[in-house]
Amino acid sequence: MAEQQAGDLHQEDTISTFNFENDHVEDVGNVTIDLHTGADSSQNYSAATTPDVNLENFSETMDPNTTTGTAERHISIQRSLTDLKNLIGVEGAGKKSCPLCPEEKFKPNYSHKLRRHLQHLHWKVSIEFEGYRMCICHLSCRRMKTDLNGEQVPVRIGAHYHCIVCSATIARRTDMISHITRHLNKGDTEASFNGATSGQVQSTEVLKEVDTDVHVFPNHLTPQKTDSFFNPKMKPNRQLIFCTLAVLAQERKPLECLDAFGATGIMGLQWAKHLGDAVKVTINDINEGSVKIIRENCHLNRMKVLSSKKDEEEDEENIEEAENTLGTIEVTQMDANVLMHLRAFDFIHLDPFGTAINYFDAAFRNVRNLGIVSVTSTDISTLYCKALNVTMRHYGCNIVRTEYYKEVAARMVIASVARAAARCNKGIEVLFSVALEHFVLVVVRVLRGPTQADESLKKIRRLIHCQWCEERVFYKKCHMLEENVYSQLPCDCHGSMPGKTAVELGPLWAGSLFNTGFLRRMLFEAVQHGIEDIQPLLKNLVCESECTTLKHHSIFGPMSYSNQEESGVVIKTSASHKPGVEDTTTPTCSGLDKRKGSDVSGNAAKRQKGDIPVEHPPFYYSIHRHSIRGMNIPKINKFLPYLTQAGFRVGRTHFDPTGIRTDATLAQLKAILMKYSLPTHTDSQPGIHSHASAEPISEPVQYSIPEALEVDQPAEEVKPESG
Numbered sequence: 001m002a003e004q005q006a007g008d009l010h011q012e013d014t015i016s017t018f019n020f021e022n023d024h025v026e027d028v029g030n031v032t033i034d035l036h037t038g039a040d041s042s043q044n045y046s047a048a049t050t051p052d053v054n055l056e057n058f059s060e061t062m063d064p065n066t067t068t069g070t071a072e073r074h075i076s077i078q079r080s081l082t083d084l085k086n087l088i089g090v091e092g093a094g095k096k097s098c099p100l101c102p103e104e105k106f107k108p109n110y111s112h113k114l115r116r117h118l119q120h121l122h123w124k125v126s127i128e129f130e131g132y133r134m135c136i137c138h139l140s141c142r143r144m145k146t147d148l149n150g151e152q153v154p155v156r157i158g159a160h161y162h163c164i165v166c167s168a169t170i171a172r173r174t175d176m177i178s179h180i181t182r183h184l185n186k187g188d189t190e191a192s193f194n195g196a197t198s199g200q201v202q203s204t205e206v207l208k209e210v211d212t213d214v215h216v217f218p219n220h221l222t223p224q225k226t227d228s229f230f231n232p233k234m235k236p237n238r239q240l241i242f243c244t245l246a247v248l249a250q251e252r253k254p255l256e257c258l259d260a261f262g263a264t265g266i267m268g269l270q271w272a273k274h275l276g277d278a279v280k281v282t283i284n285d286i287n288e289g290s291v292k293i294i295r296e297n298c299h300l301n302r303m304k305v306l307s308s309k310k311d312e313e314e315d316e317e318n319i320e321e322a323e324n325t326l327g328t329i330e331v332t333q334m335d336a337n338v339l340m341h342l343r344a345f346d347f348i349h350l351d352p353f354g355t356a357i358n359y360f361d362a363a364f365r366n367v368r369n370l371g372i373v374s375v376t377s378t379d380i381s382t383l384y385c386k387a388l389n390v391t392m393r394h395y396g397c398n399i400v401r402t403e404y405y406k407e408v409a410a411r412m413v414i415a416s417v418a419r420a421a422a423r424c425n426k427g428i429e430v431l432f433s434v435a436l437e438h439f440v441l442v443v444v445r446v447l448r449g450p451t452q453a454d455e456s457l458k459k460i461r462r463l464i465h466c467q468w469c470e471e472r473v474f475y476k477k478c479h480m481l482e483e484n485v486y487s488q489l490p491c492d493c494h495g496s497m498p499g500k501t502a503v504e505l506g507p508l509w510a511g512s513l514f515n516t517g518f519l520r521r522m523l524f525e526a527v528q529h530g531i532e533d534i535q536p537l538l539k540n541l542v543c544e545s546e547c548t549t550l551k552h553h554s555i556f557g558p559m560s561y562s563n564q565e566e567s568g569v570v571i572k573t574s575a576s577h578k579p580g581v582e583d584t585t586t587p588t589c590s591g592l593d594k595r596k597g598s599d600v601s602g603n604a605a606k607r608q609k610g611d612i613p614v615e616h617p618p619f620y621y622s623i624h625r626h627s628i629r630g631m632n633i634p635k636i637n638k639f640l641p642y643l644t645q646a647g648f649r650v651g652r653t654h655f656d657p658t659g660i661r662t663d664a665t666l667a668q669l670k671a672i673l674m675k676y677s678l679p680t681h682t683d684s685q686p687g688i689h690s691h692a693s694a695e696p697i698s699e700p701v702q703y704s705i706p707e708a709l710e711v712d713q714p715a716e717e718v719k720p721e722s723g
Helices: 002-016 081-086 111-123 173-186 190-197 232-249 266-278 288-300 309-317 319-323 336-342 357-366 388-395 405-423 450-457 516-528 535-546 594-607 636-645 666-675
Strands: 031-034 052-055 127-129 132-134 144-146 152-154 205-209 212-216 255-259 279-284 303-306 327-332 347-350 372-377 426-435 440-448 460-466 472-474 502-509 564-566 569-571 650-652 659-662
Touching: 081 111, 127 173, 205 232, 212 266, 212 288, 232 255, 232 266, 232 347, 232 372, 232 426, 232 440, 232 516, 232 535, 255 266, 266 279, 266 288, 266 303, 266 327, 279 336, 288 303, 288 327, 336 357, 347 357, 357 372, 357 405, 372 405, 388 405, 405 426, 405 440, 405 450, 405 460, 405 502, 426 450, 426 516, 426 535, 440 450, 516 535, 535 650, 636 650, 636 659, 636 666
Parallel strands: 052 144, 255 279, 255 347, 279 327, 303 327, 347 372
Antiparallel strands: 031 052, 127 132, 144 152, 205 212, 372 440, 426 440, 460 472, 460 502, 564 569, 650 659
């Protein structure tokens, strides 16, 4: 009778288990990875307990040399309930212990109670994968973990699952389902991980980018827990960062640079290989496997590897080895926050997996005056309005999906950067910001002093966004409450539409997103180093910063070779040292004399405050979003001169290929768009376009916005006649 009841329960439990061949779920939760996966079922029915590492956002790595021998499955992974019973011999007499529970949780008991315990507690919540069941385990497999200092600390013992593919230990069932689904999507098998756990060295391939070679694993696009991630789609990001550092290297030498999250180390290798003695590169990563790959890549590119200051003194004595190397790179294995608190740098690049908000305070703690901090954020779902609750937690901003959402993401990151710098009595100047499909890059220059911090905080304001027409405007610089907030919007949607039509977004950065002088110098450095892939983007950024077009803008002008002024501070470039060019600028501040440099920069900012160029208009309009129904709108390149003739500033934007950055209001933009749009059909003959009878576009038009086309009187849309 008991056996029949057990069989019925087994059939019910089989239906409740998760089958990965038919179902797919999203990837959620965090994974705690057990680096040593050797299991021994004959000793207390538990796996070998070794230190495990807890990484965020599924960033999984494992040292291939951690274990030896053939990897065995954990005792909690069985094919059937009978196999689980055979481990302890349930049919025998006397009290027996559960193989998956410690005695503190389930004391030794008789066979019928142990059978019910195995069925209801372990087998019922199991997860099926390729004919095996991963049962829940209550043993002390996760007794110790590694903290930020590298020490082993005890962890709370709880229920968990053991992955049959990679032997990872995961606490929640939903997280385990997502983890196995990722293996299915990547095509991972148990055999692919057995090679790594058995001490075999995985084969690698060499990729080349900007004359820099790096070792990557064959699955570098979808890394397993034994690999370091390398994304070829981030090449524009690496090239922009290199040009930024090349410009900073012309101001002062040598520079102490930090790549806080090295991964394969390709970014730091490019710095050291192409900039030479002008930079002192430090590549850091908390993962031991990534550090080993970084060291191998350094040797591949003939770079000397330093682990500490003592190694640097010892390597100076070895002259023969120095002759065969092209440079020196310091490789560290430390938490990024700890490293940035311990040492001061002139240039810091933050590119973690996901958001970088947790590293802002440490980055601005010791960065030198007039140094540069670059932040790459890859949490696209958070920045691009797909996870609004996470956006509020990380950035403290309220946002909605708009036509200019990419620029909102960039201004949101800059606002967080400015607040973090102000907490350290530092201000920022935005050099440039880029928001593409895979990342948001923000590069700022650090200005020391509480005065600079206060000026930066004044540029953080909230935004009023109309949800009907998507008109937008920043709040006025006033702390007093206004009776009618809608009066600040140029549109009249609140008067013509019922209910509340606008929403408050932010707080966002209300200042400029680009520095024209710095972008010109970046373009010059890109040409000097032969980086052709990034030059079109830099040209677009230069034009966007000046709110102009390529046809009416000269890229290589006299400003490219003269001294540049940024935030009222005159920055000396390498062109000032050329023969025949007189040096009339103030001395550049060095990182060694920080207090003296702060005084010079502050005085220069006060003297030249009125010489700062006019900022570009905030945000942009999508011409396709505001197109008129039944009308053929002109091409964007032909429409831009019409706005210029009307007396408005206009230019393209890299945020949106159909976007137009202009200081005209939405009503004025629609009025001009209405005038130069052609109806789809003529009135006399259906099906024949009216391009022949219309006014030629090439003819010069003298046009100005009349008073009748103000906000309260929008232009009427011309509707095509039927038939």
